[in-house]
Amino acid sequence: MTNDLKEIAQELPAIEKQNGRYQCFRCGSLIDQKLWKLSEEVLYCRACIQLGRIRSDQKLYAIAQQNFEGQEVLNWKGTLTSYQQEVSEGLIQAVKAGKHALVHAVTGAGKTEMMYQVVATAIKAGKAVCIATPRIDVCIELYGRMKDDFSCPISLLHGESEPYFRTPLVIATTHQLLKFYQAFDLLIIDEVDAFPYVDNPILYKATQNAIKKEGNTLYLTATSTDELDKKVKKKKSFVIVFQEDFMGTH
Ligand SMILES: [Zn+2]
Numbered sequence: 001m002t003n004d005l006k007e008i009a010q011e012l013p014a015i016e017k018q019n020g021r022y023q024c025f026r027c028g029s030l031i032d033q034k035l036w037k038l039s040e041e042v043l044y045c046r047a048c049i050q051l052g053r054i055r056s057d058q059k060l061y062a063i064a065q066q067n068f069e070g071q072e073v074l075n076w077k078g079t080l081t082s083y084q085q086e087v088s089e090g091l092i093q094a095v096k097a098g099k100h101a102l103v104h105a106v107t108g109a110g111k112t113e114m115m116y117q118v119v120a121t122a123i124k125a126g127k128a129v130c131i132a133t134p135r136i137d138v139c140i141e142l143y144g145r146m147k148d149d150f151s152c153p154i155s156l157l158h159g160e161s162e163p164y165f166r167t168p169l170v171i172a173t174t175h176q177l178l179k180f181y182q183a184f185d186l187l188i189i190d191e192v193d194a195f196p197y198v199d200n201p202i203l204y205k206a207t208q209n210a211i212k213k214e215g216n217t218l219y220l221t222a223t224s225t226d227e228l229d230k231k232v233k234k235k236k237s238f239v240i241v242f243q244e245d246f247m248g249t250h
Contacts, residue, residue, distance in 0.1 A: 009061035028205030062181035076149040127185035
């Protein structure tokens with residue numbers, strides 16, 4: 001990082017000590033103090049090392065996210081079915097109310113188009129939006145569709161992609177979220193059920209770090225996982241948008 005950037009960046013601890021234990025600030029993993037060390041004094045995080053080594057004698061730097069200039073970005077001229085319209089509206093309302101949402105939508109229900117309005121509304125308000133999914137193939141497919149359906153520049157981030165450039169819309173693998181700190185007003189996690197997200201503390205931490213404090217997270221899932229539902233229902237800040245599937249068979 002250049003000195004110019006360092007001057008405007010927020011300095012964060014790389015590894016934090018809490019109650020005698022050391023924890024990686026980026027991914028939240030507990031540091032194995034016997035094995036994850038470079039010298040007697042310097043610890044590092046092995047859990048997120050593929051994104052660059054986090055070490056205790058260095059700092060992390062976060063560049064504060066600036067708002068974007070609001071713009072109309074939706075090129076898509078298709079129409080939503082009434083079910084899709086309801087979900088789409090539910091997402092917009094959840095965000096308006098400052099809530100996070102868990103959205104059940106079965107595969108083939110046109111999940112992508114149902115996100116379009118809420119994404120476009122946020123970008124129109126100058127906000128920063130990220131759509132993240134654990135699956136790289138889904139990322140690439142989404143990018144291919146959304147760069148036609150949206151007129152704004154879009155960053156695509158995965159293990160082998162080009163470096164990040166600042167865009168109002170980012171499509172990324174969930175793992176790439178580890179690179180962001182309080183960067184997004186709206187974070188949509190697609191295919192939450194593709195891995196045990198709730199029980200994956202690294203990705204949970206990544207999501208928490210990547211979203212702004214007052215931001216909203218929308219979780220899209222195709223298969224209802226009882227565990228996710230249970231956890232979400234306990235939280236007041238959460239709403240569940242349309243538990244029934246689009247066949248109305250729930
Ligand atoms: Zn880490």
